[in-house]
Amino acid sequence: MVADAIKVHWEDGTVSSYSWFWLRDHAKDPISFDSRSQQRELFTAMVDPDITPIHVEKSRDGDSVLVSWPDLHEPVLYSADFFFEFMQPENRLNSWKKTVWDAQSISEDDYSMDWSQFLQDDGLQQLMTRVTSNGFALVKSCPTNFDTIAHISGQIGYVRHTIFGGMWEFEANEGMSDSAYTPKELRPHTDGTYSHDAPGLQLLMCCHYDAEGGDSIMVDGLKIAQCLEEDSPESFELLKSIPIKGRYSGDGVELIAQRPVFKTDDNGEILQVSFNNYDRAPFRLEDGLMKKFYHALRAYEVLANSPNLQWRHVLAPGEMLVFDNWRVMHGRGAxxxxxxxxxxxxxREDTESCARKLGLMY
Ligand SMILES: [Fe+2]
Structure with a gap:
């Protein structure tokens, strides 16, 4: 009887099984796969669901397996590295290493760097290491012009165009619909809750400061999640499950999207934190559930607005915040x-691409 899979016995005693069909689907021969574009050429749906190889041969050193398939003229090589990469059946997106912080645990070395450091060969690595680890970086002594923003964003990916344009500048401006344009206190929030694909990264540079107050605020959304899970698990569960509508209405658009505060994967790992009470659109649940939701919202906001969780700093001209809008909430004092x-x-995907290229994903 023909076996239905290749079984690999690992040194630690575990056994991985790779089915014939899956192996045929992942063949990297020139007919099935374009190695230049890294695209699959195989029309998977037309492969015999019961396909089995004609011949299977292990290399002498045990580093690879040659499989001859009935629909291909040449045998296909599968390396030990390939088997190792897919040792466990799993289907999750890679992530980067994060250090959860609060006001007490974060130190300047964790997030701060200089423009001159960014211009060094490993400048991008230094910046992205800070951004991925803490959710934000502070770049000091930047030239206060658009070229600086264009340079940093161009190294990471490219500028995203939104209702605010591409690169933007603003001062207190009562003419715009968004709360960011007022001198009032801006409580911690994430941007783009009205967008199905909220901006992944934000660059925010101070160009001119002749004022009192206006300190920038950063709060680690993952820390809020940690505290809620410990102190108020029911609220944490609600904020993982109830989709909240966000809306941007004005300036010629009517944008609406919805997602829970904590978007998680199948393993419960938090993929995205989004919350913006300013942009929260009306929605109504059954009274009992609505009451529980408001209780959870209150617990969340108490943490987001707690000095124990907030990093605060008045940005001087030439100081730029680069932050992960899928993790860190930002705000500003009056x-x-x-x-x-x-x-x-x-x-987001361009930010992830940059981190992946720099070897920061696992
Ligand atoms: Fe904002």
């Missing part, structure tokens, strides 16, 4: 005077 900021958004 201010009087003149404060001019510039920045841009980047997409």
């Amino acid at each position: 201010f009087t005077g003149k404060r001019k900021m510039a920045g841009c958004y980047l997409n």
